[in-house]
Every structure is written in C-alpha cells, then in structure tokens.
Amino acid sequence: xxxxxxxxxxxxxxxxxxxxxxxxxxxxxYSRSVAEMQETYGIIIVSSGSIxxxxxxxxxxxxxxxxxxxxxxxxxxxxxxxxxxxxxxRDNGIPAGQLLISHRELRDPKEGEMFKRTLxxxxxxxxxxxxxxxxxxxxxxxxxxxxxxDNDGLASHIAIAMxxxxxxxxxxxxxxxxxxxxxxxxVSGDNICEAYELAGYDGMTATNSMGSKxxxxxxxxxxxxxxxxxxADDSFDSLLDGSAGTLFVPA
Numbered sequence: 001x002x003x004x005x006x007x008x009x010x011x012x013x014x015x016x017x018x019x020x021x022x023x024x025x026x027x028x029x030y031s032r033s034v035a036e037m038q039e040t041y042g043i044i045i046v047s048s049g050s051i052x053x054x055x056x057x058x059x060x061x062x063x064x065x066x067x068x069x070x071x072x073x074x075x076x077x078x079x080x081x082x083x084x085x086x087x088x089x090r091d092n093g094i095p096a097g098q099l100l101i102s103h104r105e106l107r108d109p110k111e112g113e114m115f116k117r118t119l120x121x122x123x124x125x126x127x128x129x130x131x132x133x134x135x136x137x138x139x140x141x142x143x144x145x146x147x148x149x150d151n152d153g154l155a156s157h158i159a160i161a162m163x164x165x166x167x168x169x170x171x172x173x174x175x176x177x178x179x180x181x182x183x184x185x186x187v188s189g190d191n192i193c194e195a196y197e198l199a200g201y202d203g204m205t206a207t208n209s210m211g212s213k214x215x216x217x218x219x220x221x222x223x224x225x226x227x228x229x230x231x232a233d234d235s236f237d238s239l240l241d242g243s244a245g246t247l248f249v250p251a
C-alpha cells in the first residue's frame with residue numbers, strides 16, 4: 001500500500017454506465033485519477049452498475065422480451081461490470097480484483113475479519129479492490145436499486161470496518177443541494193436535521209438516492225471518517241480544499 005491512509009471511493013450507476021452498459025470512457029477518467037491518488041493513499045472502490053449492465057446485455061440479446069428481475073440481471077451484468085473496471089485500471093498500470101460482499105457477511109465476526117484481511121492484502125500489494133453488494137443473494141442492494149441508492153451504505157460500512165480516513169460518495173450531482181439548488185458546503189451536528197430533510201431521509205428510511213447518501217455519509221462521519229458527497233468528476237484535491245462537494249464533518 002502506497003500510504004497508510006485509506007480512501008473508500010463509491011461510484012453510482014449513473015456515473016459508471018450508459019445505455020450500452022459500463023461506460024469505458026468515464027471509467028478511464030476515474031482510473032487515471034485513482035492512479036494518481038494511489039501514490040499517496042490506499043484505495044478501495046465500491047462500484048454500482050451490475051444491474052444496469054445486466055439490463056443492457058438482456059435488451060441487446062432480447063429486445064422484444066420482458067426483462068427478468070433485478071437479481072437475475074445482477075448475475076448477468078456482474079462479471080462485465082467488474083471486467084470493465086479491471087481493464088480500465090490495467091490500462092493505467094493498476095491491477096484490480098473483485099470482492100462481492102453483503103452487510104450480513106461484514107457483520108459476521110469470522111467472515112467480516114476474513115473480508116478485511118483480503119482488503120488489507122490487496123492494499124499491501126497495490127491491487128485495487130472493486131467491491132459490490134452481492135446482489136444475487138442479498139435483497140438490500142436490489143431494494144435500494146429501485147430508487148438509485150445502491151451501495152452507499154455498503155461503502156460506509158466498509159470505510160468504518162477498515163478505519164478509513166476518507167469516504168467519497170460520487171454521483172451525478174455536485175453534492176447535497178438546498179431548496180434553491182445551491183450546494184450545501186458542509187454538514188455537521190448543527191445542520192444534520194436540515195440535511196436529512198433536504199435529502200428526503202426521515203432518520204430511518206431513504207426514499208431516494210440522496211437520502212441514501214446522506215444516511216451513509218452521516219454514519220461514516222459519526223465514526224470519525226471525513227466524508228464527501230460529490231460529482232463523480234470532482235478531483236480529490238478539490239474536495240480537500242473545499243471548492244467542490246459537500247463535506248460531512250467527522251465527529
């Protein structure tokens with residue numbers, strides 16, 4: 001591992017896929033950024049896109065047939081989604097390995113420790129771990145997919161388990177926006193209730209993608225992790241200097 005500090009980077013489906021499946025052009029841009037960051041930090045990627053990629057594959061093969069359920073689509077798209085990341089990172093001089101995980105496995109003392117051990121081994125070897133909720137056997141991710149909030153909670157869970165320094169939740173908007181569409185630059189204990197309301201999160205249930213992100217970001221911040229919600233194209237340096245994204249101040 002290039003550095004002792006760990007960054008967990010989460011990319012949503014809207015940032016990794018297009019109508020043809022995984023978006024190789026955007027993945028290459030992300031991979032270039034990861035290559036630069038890896039000189040200083042240990043990087044773990046949590047990526048959505050398996051279900052969307054599976055749907056694209058299905059419709060290319062069977063344009064007139066109704067598509068199967070999301071868990072079936074996840075089995076269809078998972079391999080291609082990972083391979084797209086692996087190819088892109090390899091083109092930028094970085095090896096990548098796939099890790100499918102569920103919240104249940106992370107919470108299990110034995111399986112959770114094995115998962116963390118694998119992540120540590122990959123970090124030490126300079127291998128980027130591409131993590132994803134194991135959609136085919138877990139309905140948590142599939143339910144979240146209906147409103148676009150996939151993998152946010154998993155990324156937060158991994159960041160906490162690995163004692164990461166940073167969690168970056170990347171999406172297709174600039175961050176948390178207020179009612180006028182302006183960026184909320186930071187969230188702390190003083191304005192967390194307002195952030196919940198803006199995001200459509202009632203403290204228990206997220207009803208949209210931003211609600212999922214705010215809930216995940218707050219959990220990580222409470223664990224002492226500096227967390228950002230930002231546009232997928234924002235540089236990490238711009239997050240650190242406060243010129244982009246919404247910062248969730250660590251407790």
